[in-house]
Amino acid sequence: MRHPIHPMLVHFPVATWFLSTLGDIAGLFTHEQTSWVAGVLLVIGTTTALLAMVAGMLELGKIDQQSPAMKVANQHMMLMMTSWSLYAVSLFLRLDGTRLGQPGMVAIALSVAGLIVLCIAGWLGGKLVYEYGVGGRSDPS
Ligand code: HEM
Numbered sequence: 001m002r003h004p005i006h007p008m009l010v011h012f013p014v015a016t017w018f019l020s021t022l023g024d025i026a027g028l029f030t031h032e033q034t035s036w037v038a039g040v041l042l043v044i045g046t047t048t049a050l051l052a053m054v055a056g057m058l059e060l061g062k063i064d065q066q067s068p069a070m071k072v073a074n075q076h077m078m079l080m081m082t083s084w085s086l087y088a089v090s091l092f093l094r095l096d097g098t099r100l101g102q103p104g105m106v107a108i109a110l111s112v113a114g115l116i117v118l119c120i121a122g123w124l125g126g127k128l129v130y131e132y133g134v135g136g137r138s139d140p141s
Contacts, residue, residue: 004135006055013052014122016045017087021115024108032102039100042091042111049084056080059135069132072124079121086114 023038060077063070090110094103103111128134 004055004059006052006059007129007135009048009052009055010122010125013045013049014118016041016048017083017118018115020045020087021111024103024111027103028108035094035102036100038111039091039094039103042087042094043100046084046087046091049080049087053080053084063134067132069128069134072128072132073134076121076124076128079117079124083114083117083121086110086117090114 020038020041023034023041027035027038056077060073063073087110090103090107093107093110094101129136
């Protein structure tokens with residue numbers, strides 16, 4: 001496929017992870033329902049990120065190994081994997097069997113860390129597209 005599907009898929013984990021972290025923070029001041037919604041968003045984000053990763057790998061394979069974009073792409077990939085891991089552990093820590101429980105401080109801290117890493121990784125993703133033209137019509141890589 002000429003048109004990359006990675007940019008189409010990334011919106012789901014970006015939006016749900018972001019809202020999930022906001023929900024976790026809000027849950028510190030409100031009732032249990034907010035934390036449950038944050039947990040559901042976390043499940044959606046962590047699952048859809050896997051699809052985005054597969055699509056990203058396909059795009060990665062199209063970049064010239066020697067191009068400067070490759071280094072940025074690898075940094076983007078490693079940070080996205082780190083963000084995924086932080087969110088996945090945060091999710092795991094709030095599970096009570098198969099039930100979503102109230103997140104503790106460690107789970108919330110991991111969620112916040114996941115969001116910070118996500119922002120840096122997303123910025124690098126934008127750099128790939130808008131600075132190096134990866135995935136564009138006149139892809140120089
Ligand atoms: C871990 C494996 C991943 C690899 C190898 C990868 C690779 C890439 C590549 C090559 C690009 C530039 C070309 C394109 O947009 O298709 C890109 C852009 C981007 N990626 Fe990833 N990615 C990965 C995971 C993710 C994940 C999980 C997310 C979201 C949570 C994400 C978010 C983004 C964003 C926001 C952009 C910029 C898109 C745009 O501005 O149009 N990536 N990625």
